[in-house]
Amino acid sequence: MEGEGFWEDYASATQVVAEAARLRDRLAGFEKAEKDLDDLQVHWELLRAERAEEGQAEYVDFEQELRSVLSEIERVEAEALLGGEHDDQPAVVTIHSGAGGTEACDWTKMLFRMYALWAPRENLQLTVTDERPGEVTGLQTVTFVLRGPHAYGYMKVESGVHRLVRISPFDAAKRRHTTFAAVDAIPELPESDDIVLNEADLKIDVFRSSGAGGQHVNKTSSAVRLTHLPTGIVVSCQNERSQFQNRDVALRQLKSRLYALMLAEHKERIEDLRGEQTDIAWGNQVRSYVLHPYQLVKDLRSGYETSAAQRVLDGELTPLIWAGLRYQREQRQSS
Numbered sequence: 058m059e060g061e062g063f064w065e066d067y068a069s070a071t072q073v074v075a076e077a078a079r080l081r082d083r084l085a086g087f088e089k090a091e092k093d094l095d096d097l098q099v100h101w102e103l104l105r106a107e108r109a110e111e112g113q114a115e116y117v118d119f120e121q122e123l124r125s126v127l128s129e130i131e132r133v134e135a136e137a138l139l140g141g142e143h144d145d146q147p148a149v150v151t152i153h154s155g156a157g158g159t160e161a162c163d164w165t166k167m168l169f170r171m172y173a174l175w176a177p178r179e180n181l182q183l184t185v186t187d188e189r190p191g192e193v194t195g196l197q198t199v200t201f202v203l204r205g206p207h208a209y210g211y212m213k214v215e216s217g218v219h220r221l222v223r224i225s226p227f228d229a230a231k232r233r234h235t236t237f238a239a240v241d242a243i244p245e246l247p248e249s250d251d252i253v254l255n256e257a258d259l260k261i262d263v264f265r266s267s268g269a270g271g272q273h274v275n276k277t278s279s280a281v282r283l284t285h286l287p288t289g290i291v292v293s294c295q296n297e298r299s300q301f302q303n304r305d306v307a308l309r310q311l312k313s314r315l316y317a318l319m320l321a322e323h324k325e326r327i328e329d330l331r332g333e334q335t336d337i338a339w340g341n342q343v344r345s346y347v348l349h350p351y352q353l354v355k356d357l358r359s360g361y362e363t364s365a366a367q368r369v370l371d372g373e374l375t376p377l378i379w380a381g382l383r384y385q386r387e388q389r390q391s392s
Contacts (some may be wrong), residue, residue, distance in 0.1 A: 093125070153165070157234070266280045
């Protein structure tokens with residue numbers, strides 16, 4: 058950054074400055090955890106000298122401090138696992154309802170609510186770009202972008218099929234139902250990544266927005282749907298104010314999806330991608346959320362589980378994501 062001519066290439070310089078800021082934040086987190094751990098050691102020695110016992114105020118304070126420091130260390134460890142090429146990029150996330158009609162659409166809405174409540178806890182900004190409501194309630198599909206520290210690095214752990222087991226509120230007989238929804242997370246490409254699209258391969262549809270938004274949404278055909286004909290990938294955007302803005306957002310998302318598909322298929326050119334690809338997002342079941350006859354959330358990859366199912370659905374998702382990052386590290390080391 059101190060080199061001569063650093064700011065001559067403004068776009069490149071901006072990326073370097075942002076990367077330096079991320080590294081400083083990561084180092085600051087490590088240094089704070091190290092200092093707090095030293096302070097905790099001093100506190101423990103004082104408790105031993107004073108012969109403090111469990112239940113006493115001083116001991117309770119120490120236990121709270123211990124939990125806080127352990128959480129700091131766990132975060133430092135998790136952030137150290139975020140070394141992927143696009144882990145600090147924004148994440149484009151789509152949730153698809155599975156088979157099951159109203160029940161599946163309600164589960165999709167519950168998952169979206171979980172991420173919407175979790176995002177502010179991690180200083181992430183969530184912006185909905187497209188949503189398709191269910192016929193009765195809930196959402197058939199919803200797409201949103203998360204921007205902020207480690208957005209894609211965290212959300213890549215969430216990709217896959219999520220299963221819900223509960224007594225359905227839509228079943229008059231009060232029977233237990235099993236429902237599925239799929240989460241698909243990809244990194245939003247920076248402007249510098251050069252993905253060239255052939256206009257002849259694109260089908261562009263314009264339609265009226267279906268979500269909330271007042272007179273503009275109700276009276277103008279500003280929503281845009283792009284279909285990439287060779288692969289069958291479809292992206293939509295309807296939440297911007299103009300057709301041009303919606304098309305721009307949809308085009309960025311399409312490029313990101315094609316890039317992710319190229320990596321998954323080990324291809325170097327878009328032209329090499331052929332055939333129906335829409336099922337790639339579903340993958341394998343990754344997590345179960347059981348609300349009846351007991352409460353349990355279990356990640357089927359890392360083995361992490363918690364009985365605080367409602368708290369997870371209310372946004373306490375970070376421990377599951379951290380466990381998922383550790384699992385991914387173990388898989389890389391064993392391969």
